[in-house]
Amino acid sequence: xxxxxxxxxxxxxxxxxxxxxxxxxxxxxxxxxxxxxxxxxxxxxxxxxxxxxxxxxxxxxxxxxxxxxxxxxxxxxxxxxxxxxxxxxxxxxxxxxxxxxx
Amino acid sequence: xxxxxxxxxxxxxxxxxxxxxxxxxxxxxxxxxxxxxxxxxxxxxxxxxxxxxxxxxxxxxxxxxxxxxxxxxxxxxxxxxxxxxxxxxxxxxxxxxxxxxxxxxxxxxxxxxxxxxxxxxxxxxxxxxxxxxxxxxxxxxxxxxxxxxxxxxxxxxxxx
Numbered sequence: 001x002x003x004x005x006x007x008x009x010x011x012x013x014x015x016x017x018x019x020x021x022x023x024x025x026x027x028x029x030x031x032x033x034x035x036x037x038x039x040x041x042x043x044x045x046x047x048x049x050x051x052x053x054x055x056x057x058x059x060x061x062x063x064x065x066x067x068x069x070x071x072x073x074x075x076x077x078x079x080x081x082x083x084x085x086x087x088x089x090x091x092x093x094x095x096x097x098x099x100x101x102x
Numbered sequence: 103x104x105x106x107x108x109x110x111x112x113x114x115x116x117x118x119x120x121x122x123x124x125x126x127x128x129x130x131x132x133x134x135x136x137x138x139x140x141x142x143x144x145x146x147x148x149x150x151x152x153x154x155x156x157x158x159x160x161x162x163x164x165x166x167x168x169x170x171x172x173x174x175x176x177x178x179x180x181x182x183x184x185x186x187x188x189x190x191x192x193x194x195x196x197x198x199x200x201x202x203x204x205x206x207x208x209x210x211x212x213x214x215x216x217x218x219x220x221x222x223x224x225x226x227x228x229x230x231x232x233x234x235x236x237x238x239x240x241x242x243x244x245x246x247x248x249x250x251x252x253x254x255x256x257x258x259x260x261x262x
Contacts, residue, residue: 003108003148005217009210011112011145015119017203022123024195028187030173031128034135037166038119041142044158048149055218058229061151062238065230068154068161069245073252075166079173080256086177095190 008049015042029082029092033075040071108148115141126186128174132167139163150223153230 019038026032044064051060086092118137125131139162146155234242 003105005215006211007108007112008145008149010207011115013203013206013210014116015142016206017199018116018119018123020202021195021199024199025189025192026123026187027190028128030170030177031131031187033173034122034131034170037135037162038122038138041138044154045142045145045149048146048151048154051151052149053215053217058226058233061154061226061230062233064146064151064154065157066241066245068157069249072161072165073249075169076256077252077259079169080260082173083176083260092177093188095188 005049005053008045008053012042012045012049015039015045027093027095029085029094029097030079032094033078033082036078037071037075040067043067104148107144111141111144111148113141114138115145126189128178128187129171131187132171132174135170136163136167139167151226152223153227 016039019035019042022035022038023032024035026035044067047060047064047067050056051058051063054060082092085097089097091097115138118134118141121134122131122138125134139158143155143158146152146158
């Protein structure tokens with residue numbers, strides 16, 4: 001059985017589900033970020049798979065590049081926020097950080 | 103041969119992603135995430151996206167993963183050897199995410215995608231550069247501004 005579009009779609013849905021599971025269940029904020037990176041990667045697989053099998057040229061790959069750039073920006077901002085949370089609360093467990101001002 | 107390589111990279115990706123979300127040690131998770139990114143880069147190469155695969159390795163492995171590990175190091179007491187993360191509501195999350203995955207997969211599989219017979223893979227770098235400098239030049243410049251703003255913002259938030 002040759003590898004078709006469905007194989008890549010199933011791969012990306014499994015990766016998405018695993019990432020969502022990580023986001024929902026982990027307490028540490030850095031681990032939540034790792035789950036988000038998994039979700040972004042699954043979206044990228046979808047973009048590139050549809051670009052290839054739908055014969056859209058290279059434009060799907062361009063979208064994947066844009067997603068990678070935004071992921072880099074998001075990781076930088078999110079880790080800065082996590083550092084600030086750690087300075088304020090001395091913990092980065094998202095279930096214990098539940099006040100908006102001290 | 104293509105199938106064997108696909109299953110190899112898919113197995114690397116999914117197994118290491120599974121360990122990322124189940125291991126309790128955060129540093130182990132970060133290193134499993136490395137293998138996930140490598141596996142995804144292999145999938146990109148299989149799909150004929152060589153440039154995106156290289157960028158994936160450079161940006162994710164060289165940048166984002168290092169940032170993550172810095173985040174782990176700076177937000178845990180290093181003298182305390184236990185760099186663990188707790189988990190919360192694993193069973194409801196597993197049921198919910200499993201259901202969502204089932205619905206997603208069933209929908210995507212049962213959809214009749216219009217698949218065009220795929221072209222032979224060629225080098226994409228020149229073509230991507232042409233797109234970026236022609237019809238996507240506004241997006242390209244905006245992304246540059248976004249990155250600059252994000253980095254300035256991150257620095258100013260972190261040193262407050």
